[in-house]
Amino acid sequence: MPADPSMKILVVDDMVTMRRIVKNILKQLGFANIEEAENGQEGLQKLRADTFGFVVSDWNMPVMTGIDMLRAIRADEKLKAIPVLMVTAEAQQSNLIEAVQAGVSNYIVKPFTAETMQEKLGKIFK
Amino acid sequence: MENGGHKLYEELGELARFVKDTMRTLSEASPQLSSSSVQLPAAAAHLSDLKQMTEDGTLEVMRLTEMIQDGHGQIAKDLSAVIEILRAMDCKSLVERLEKVSSVLLQDDKHLTEIMTALSFQDLVAQRVKKLVAILDEVQGKLVELVVIFGLQQSGNGSTASGTAGDLLKQLEASNTTAMKQQVADDILAQFGFK
Numbered sequence: 001m002p003a004d005p006s007m008k009i010l011v012v013d014d015m016v017t018m019r020r021i022v023k024n025i026l027k028q029l030g031f032a033n034i035e036e037a038e039n040g041q042e043g044l045q046k047l048r049a050d051t052f053g054f055v056v057s058d059w060n061m062p063v064m065t066g067i068d069m070l071r072a073i074r075a076d077e078k079l080k081a082i083p084v085l086m087v088t089a090e091a092q093q094s095n096l097i098e099a100v101q102a103g104v105s106n107y108i109v110k111p112f113t114a115e116t117m118q119e120k121l122g123k124i125f126k
Numbered sequence: 127m128e129n130g131g132h133k134l135y136e137e138l139g140e141l142a143r144f145v146k147d148t149m150r151t152l153s154e155a156s157p158q159l160s161s162s163s164v165q166l167p168a169a170a171a172h173l174s175d176l177k178q179m180t181e182d183g184t185l186e187v188m189r190l191t192e193m194i195q196d197g198h199g200q201i202a203k204d205l206s207a208v209i210e211i212l213r214a215m216d217c218k219s220l221v222e223r224l225e226k227v228s229s230v231l232l233q234d235d236k237h238l239t240e241i242m243t244a245l246s247f248q249d250l251v252a253q254r255v256k257k258l259v260a261i262l263d264e265v266q267g268k269l270v271e272l273v274v275i276f277g278l279q280q281s282g283n284g285s286t287a288s289g290t291a292g293d294l295l296k297q298l299e300a301s302n303t304t305a306m307k308q309q310v311a312d313d314i315l316a317q318f319g320f321k
Contacts, residue, residue, distance in 0.1 A: 017188070025242070112242065113243050
């Protein structure tokens with residue numbers, strides 16, 4: 001199913017610079033309905049309080065990591081179908097495997113380009 | 127049996143000398159250990175400052191880039207409207223020229239997006255700095271443990287930053303506390319007649 005440009009997207013990252021970069025790229029790709037969260041816990045709260053069509057999340061965050069948030073999303077009946085894209089500096093093979101096992105929709109290693117983000121979005125919403 | 131006892135005393139004596147030498151070596155290292163345990167928190171604080179400075183700089187570049195992107199968006203819209211009007215008026219030459227301008231704008235937009243993504247270096251820097259600060263904290267904790275366990279003195283040179291590391295830290299401190307802001311420099315220059 002192609003991505004709906006009006007869908008609400010949640011960007012979860014503890015670094016304000018990364019949230020802004022991801023938001024900027026998504027905006028360039030035609031998505032304007034974007035919300036932010038600083039960690040997994042805040043992300044989960046927002047996901048449970050509203051309807052989101054897509055989550056872009058970092059891995060390493062204080063309070064709750066991205067991988068723990070992903071597991072919580074997949075364990076939640078209402079949220080489990082939301083595609084989650086991990087954008088992270090955790091570039092070890094074991095990390096990727098852990099993310100796949102937790103149910104990640106795709107995985108981007110930092111630093112990345114707008115083309116990579118577009119390609120991953122295309123694969124998630126094909 | 128007597129011979130064995132003698133050997134045991136010799137061994138114990140050697141062990142005692144070894145312990146004494148070790149204690150003396152540690153005592154001699156006392157100033158350096160104490161100094162390091164004092165310098166490490168300062169070095170960690172400077173690293174954190176560095177992280178903040180890269181974040182501030184990055185956010186400013188982002189702000190300016192986004193302003194240009196917004197401007198480009200508006201120009202592209204207006205240009206597109208003008209091209210449609212000119213097309214309706216059959217001004218082919220003008221349409222072609224404006225379409226070239228549009229494509230240059232589009233190319234520039236790609237470059238602006240590349241600037242934005244290139245700024246993700248700051249996130250990687252911040253993550254590494256965080257790890258370095260955690261390492262420094264741990265090393266400092268271990269140094270303090272050594273100081274406490276061996277009862278090393280923290281007086282004299284040991285309590286102040288000394289050596290190359292100490293000098294560098296002092297320079298860093300100075301750059302924090304005495305670095306002149308441009309406004310102050312301008313005020314002083316103005317007093318000397320600079321405009």
